[in-house]
Amino acid sequence: MKEMAALQKLPHCRTLVLLCFLLATLWEARAGQIRYSVREEIESGSFVGNIAKDLSLEPLALAERGVRIVSRGRTQLFALNPRSGSLVTANRIDREELCGQSAQCLLNFNILLEDKLTIYSVEVEITDINDNAPRFGVEELELKISETTTPGFRIPLKSAHDADVGENTLQKYTLHPNDHFSLDVRSGVDGNKYPELVLERALDREEEAVHHLVLVASDGGDPVLSGTSRICVKVLDVNDNAPVFTQPEYRVSVLENTPVDTRILTVTATDADEGYNAQVAYFLEKSLEETSEVFELESTSGDLTIIKVLDYEDATSHEIDIEAQDGPGLLTRTKVIVTVLDVNDNAPEFYMTSASSSVSEDSPPGTIIGLFNVHDRDSGQNAFITCSLPDNLPFKLEKSVDNYYRLVTTKALDREQFSFYNITLTAKDEGNPSLSTDAHILLQVADINDNAPTFSRTSYSAYIPENNPRGASIFSVTAHDPDSNNNAHITYSFVENPIQGEPLSSYISMNSDNGILYALRSFDYEHFRDLQLCVIARDSGNPPLSSNVSLSLFVLDQNDNAPEILYPALPTDGSTGVELAPRSAEPGYLVTKVVAVDRDSGQNAWLSYRLLKASEPGLFTVGLHTGEVRTARALLDRDALKQSLVVAVQDHGQPPLSATVTLTVAVADRILDILADLGNLEPSAKTDDSDLTLYLVVSVAAVSCVFLAFVIVLLALRLRRWHKSRLLQSSGGSLVPNSHFVGVDGVRAFLQTYSHEVSLTADSRKSQLIFPQPNYADTLISQEGCEKKDFLSAPQSLLEDEREETFSQTFFSTAGQIISSTGSTIFSLRRLQLENEFTISLPLKCKERANQTQKIRGGCQPHPLVNRLFDL
Secondary structure (H helix, E strand, O other): OHHHHHHHHHHHHHHHHHHHHHHHHHHHHHHHEEEEEEEOOOOOOOEEEEHHHHOOOOHHHHHHOOEEEEOOOOOOOEEEEOOOOEEEEOOOOOHHHHHOOOOOOEEEEEEEEOOOOEEEEEEEEEEOOOOOOOEEOOOEEEEEEEOOOOOOOEEEOOOEEOOOOHHHOEEEEEEOOOOOEEEEEEEOOOOOEEEEEEEOOOOOOOOOOEEEEEEEEEEOOOOOOEEEEEEEEEEEOOOOOOOEEOOOEEEEEEEOOOOOOOEEEEOOEEOOOOHHHHOOEEEEOOOOOHHHHOEEEOOOOOEEEEOOOOOOOOOOEEEEEEEEEOOOOOEEEEEEEEEEEOOOOOOOEEEEEEEOOEEEOOOOOOOEEEEEEEEOOOOHHHHOEEEEOOOOOOEEEEEOOOOEEEEEEOOOOOOOOOOEEEEEEEEEEOOOOOOEEEEEEEEEEEOOOOOOOEEOOOEEEEEEEOOOOOOOEEEEOOEEOOOOHHHHOEEEEEOOOOEOOEOHHHOEEEOOOOOEEEEOOOOOOOOOOEEEEEEEEEEOOOOOOEEEEEEEEEEEOOOOOOOEEEEOOOOOOOOOOEEEEOOOOOOOOEEEEOEEEOOOOHHHHOEEEEEEEEOOOOOEEEOOOOOEEEEOOOOOOOOOOEEEEEEEEEEOOOOOOEEEEEEEEEEOOOHHHHHHHHOOOOOOOOOOHHHHHHHHHHHHHHHHHHHHHHHHHHHHHHHHHHHHHHHHHHHOOOOOOOOOEEEEOOEEOOOOOOEEEEEEEEOOEEEEEEEEOOOOOOOOOOOOHHHOOOOOOOOHHHHOHHHHHHHHHHHHHHHHHHHHHOOOOOOOEEOOOOOOOOEEEOOOOHHHHHHOOOOOOOOOOOOHHHHHHHOO
16 A cells, blocks of 8 residues: 555656756756846936846945956946946947847846856846937938829838837828828838828819928827928829839848849839830839948849948848839839848957966966957857867866856966966867967966075085185085076075184185185185085075085195205204214215205105205215215215205295205214314315405404403303302202303304214203214114213213313313414304203113103213313
8 A cells, every 4th residue: 555655646756856957947047147127328327237136245245256247349338336236337328229120129248256257147128218200211202193193093102210119110100181192001011111192182283283292200109209201293194004023022142252243133123004104213212221332223124233241240131122113203112131141251259358467386276367258250150169279288278158268277387397388279160161260378477486596516626726815716606596586596605614713704705696705814725725615505585495515625735835954953043063974984874864844735845855065076965855965985084074065955846945954064083083183174275365365364353253252251151150169069959060062163063973962952942962973874873872871981080170170271272272273264162051051961871861851862861071071
């Protein structure tokens, strides 16, 4: 039973579903189109309809959503009132101008909501008012009627035309009262009224030859408007038949591209009369429309010819009234309807409703770029349009209602790849041949800061010659940013790191605009040799992006330091050391070694030694790369006691720099031999006789002065020594006496012996008295020298005052004899005191070297004999 009840209810449910579907369809169609009605010729700004209400929106929401009217190719007749949300008239509305004689005048346009690009169709019906009076084609009409015409004869009259429609159009004709004529109005198949003049009573030309009638055409408006036409009737004889057309109405179809002067139709009318009364002439009935300007009728042949280009889009058909009149003036009329056939002579047209000139590169897919409408003035298949755009673009078209299209993006855009797009839209109809139109949209892709500056290399290296001028440009780094405008404006900086306790910005500076580095100081290779920087490139985007790169600045050495001689050291008083070479030395004996260094590096620090000058050429040689001074041959008895050598040290820079040192080599086996041999020195035989006298005089004077000064100083020192000994005795202590130094030619002597070293030290100053033993190896002093005793080592009895006094007397007696015996040899003995305290050390035990203030190859405990030797 339940199943039977369900089957009975099934048709009823299906009916309800179909009814709901039908109502939804009707409501959707109603919602998609809004319709209003307005009278023509109303004032501008008059209310037409409430758009806000019909769109279910508040009046203020219309302005916020960007509502506007979109229409194609015509004057804007309506406007939107943003305050009230109503549709009002914007210009004068003339129904006859817009729709002509159409029974119904409808204007269509669209309403666009820009926020969501939604289109609504609006249809406004323009209702007619009686603003046009009926008008005749001619103001005065002349008729000729034979006097034999029988009463009841009808004469068609010129019709009047009223531009209005409906009740406002032509409604009736009236004829002013007349005894011979009456008016009859006949309705045609097209619904128009055609007046005819009816002869009521026979005419008598002799009684009245001309009849003047007034025809009035009135419409049905309120108030009633009318037009008049004067009729002049001339009474003739005998012509009692009017022409008759072969067809009551002619129809012809013509393509709109038919050439001008083409004959499209021939009308024919016949007259039953004969002779002159049968001669028919054809005329186009004049009207207020443009039809009379498009066609031309040959009066004698009845040929209808095109005299103006037809346009289907302007008029799809033409109605032509043709009259046939015989010789005496009787006429008849017919109508020719010309139908214009459409050809595909109009390309599609674009109407850009909304279009963006730029879009951000980070816009998501589906972003709407523009909204446009495509229209073709042709009809049928010729007006069927398809739109397309190139396939290689990241855009697509979405069709909307009423041939509206949206241009939207299909993927994310990249300005660095394409900064703009020249989009070509193509609209093509389906005519034969097909016509198309292109529209171009130039779309700029707006940049966002999505790229950081990049350097061309991962690291940079630059080389700067030392002693560069301050403020000089030393290097330039450049970064590239593919973005544009501020997003590509790069500023350069570097990370501030201290260098040797000073900020990096005190050494270099950087131009933030172009990345050029400038030196703020003159770099010194010997001070530091490289700088490590971290350069940062930052754009001006929001937020800014940056990248960094490492830059290594290497200081290149220049030859700006001359060689510095470390040994023999130059004393502060201008004297040089004396090196001892025994007469028994064999060739190759190492006399001394010149030690020099150069603060430069590389080739600028490669040193070479050469003997620049020697008092005895060929006696000594200097190692080119070692600086070792060796004997070149065996020493002879005739060789001078004192040999002076000038050694030059030169680097390999460009230009080369050099330094010189003067060495004095004493040729003797013992110190006493040096003193004895100095008295036997003879003047050099090579001295010119012209200069000898001058040299002798100068030498004697100098020696005398020096000797006198020496005696005075000696006496003072002896008194000072005596005073110190008294103080020592009184204090119960011992005082190490100040040392004295033996000089040759006024130069401090570093004497060399066979077995001992004597070290003379005074704070920052250093002087050495060296007594090396004979050595034919490459070292100056034997490693075992610290354990040996020289010939000066003596018993403690030698330290007694008697021996000391005897030694002093003998020493000065010998010096006096030498000074008195020769005037060419300068021998001076003087006491040198450096900061009032000296220490003379004689190496006894090598383990005690660390206790000395200054060490040269190791210093040991002082030897009293040495003190006595040099304590004059």
